[in-house]
Amino acid sequence: MGDRAPRAAAFAACALLLAACGSAVTGTPRPLRVTDVERELVSSYFAALNEAAGEGVSEQHELLADTQHPDFRDEDCELPNGTIKVQPTMSTLRLDPAWTPPGEDEHPRGVVLVVAVTLTAFQEGTEIGSQIGSQHVVLLNGKAYGFAPCAN
Template sequence: MRRVLFAVLGLAGLLIAGCSSAVTGVPVPAASPDDDRELVQDYFADLNEAGAEGPDTQRDFLRRSQHPDYADELCDLGRLTLTIDPAMSTLRVDPDWVPPDAGRNATHPRGLVYVLGVSVSIRDDGGALLGEQIGSQRVVVLDDKAYGFAPCPTDQ
């Protein structure tokens, strides 16, 4: 019986030794919504602050924060401003998303794409509320910076 026990323990030791291996390098955690949550929150806070200063300031913010792969695909909101209230609890990775109607750039943007629910208020340059809408918005984190895609008004 003792010989069988040593044989089983010896075999288990060989199996364990054969299944283990050292991995070189430094472990790096995979990105997650929690890692980039603050960048996404700051993106919307900056967008809303720019909108509070007026259409020209918000247009400049949208131009500067447009994803670099789509910098030439901006929409003009005219004299409208947006206030976007993000539902941060809905933030999640969206790895397969491609911007609709992206023209020649119809590929997945570089960076980590997130999607989240938002409530959007649209105001004219006098501050009058023209409409509200609930939907989804994408924000991409690339090189530790949050980028968006300037919204385009649609014809009614």
């Protein structure tokens, strides 16, 4: 019985110490995985991008302007001539919360995701190049936004 009192006192001291050192974390907790809704938004973003490419240069440029992340719209962005088709490998889709756009210090508002893609460029209907890389998509207020490939 005499053994329990020192243990209880030690436990109480540890509990008080932990309570004093603890701090509240703000924000909404979320799992460290991509949800089905997020996956569908990203998939739909690429489907719309490729559909616009099939309609023509001006249609795709208009879509790229409409889906440019609102915090990073650059009115001086000159889109490249031609269209692009992007084939995402959706099995590689993952969260990338530490990413910032090149040359920027600020993290975009929203949920940042990255996915491996095969990007093929076309001019006047002729394939002029293809490469494999990563593309970031940001989900904000239920919409997918990207970062237009500026020529300048």
